[in-house]
Amino acid sequence: MNIDSIQDGVVLDHIKAGKSMKIDEIIRSRRRSLALEVTRDGRVVVRAPLHLSRARIDAFVERQQHWIAVHLEQQRRRAALALPAPTADDIAVLKARARDELPAKVDYYGKRMGLTPTGIKITSARTRYGSCSAKNALCFSCFVMDCPDAAIDLVVVHELAHIREKNHGPKFYALLGSVLPDYKERKKLLIMR
Numbered sequence: 001m002n003i004d005s006i007q008d009g010v011v012l013d014h015i016k017a018g019k020s021m022k023i024d025e026i027i028r029s030r031r032r033s034l035a036l037e038v039t040r041d042g043r044v045v046v047r048a049p050l051h052l053s054r055a056r057i058d059a060f061v062e063r064q065q066h067w068i069a070v071h072l073e074q075q076r077r078r079a080a081l082a083l084p085a086p087t088a089d090d091i092a093v094l095k096a097r098a099r100d101e102l103p104a105k106v107d108y109y110g111k112r113m114g115l116t117p118t119g120i121k122i123t124s125a126r127t128r129y130g131s132c133s134a135k136n137a138l139c140f141s142c143f144v145m146d147c148p149d150a151a152i153d154l155v156v157v158h159e160l161a162h163i164r165e166k167n168h169g170p171k172f173y174a175l176l177g178s179v180l181p182d183y184k185e186r187k188k189l190l191i192m193r
């Protein structure tokens with residue numbers, strides 16, 4: 001698996017949202033080549049020669065949209081890490097989102113895996129993203145909603161896999177990998193704020 005395939009789910013979200021295509025600033029100077037930067041505050045800055053046409057700059061940026069999307073996502077994660085501890089209101093919003101979005105994901109992946117949990121519970125646990133009880137009820141921390149979609153899906157599939165495999169042995173990872181072959185890369189997107 002190469003580095004480019006790592007965050008494809010996330011990258012696709014950016015590209016679909018058109019986020020990677022916008023240029024926030026073009027800095028022209030006596031330079032000869034084009035250069036691209038995603039700043040810490042998530043702005044896309046292009047450095048360009050004085051007289052290069054806007055069409056050439058746009059074409060360059062379009063070719064780099066995957067790179068831009070990956071870097072925008074990295075900056076987003078970095079910014080998320082600097083956030084203060086969530087307030088009660090933040091938690092309420094995350095819980096509402098979790099109740100809204102997670103059952104559909106559990107249903108979708110559960111059907112693909114032929115596994116059905118006995119229930120879904122949303123908590124505000126800070127130490128783990130999810131768990132699966134002995135009776136196969138799944139529990140998810142609302143903070144999983146802070147993560148990119150690719151990581152949320154990983155948590156869902158991880159807990160569903162525990163319905164069949166209660167430990168983290170080779171059979172568990174074989175099952176996880178059969179649904180999400182890039183699970184190791186998705187795990188890197190999990191950040192608890």
Ligand SMILES: [Zn+2]
Pocket residue numbers: 158162168
């Ligand atoms: Zn587990």
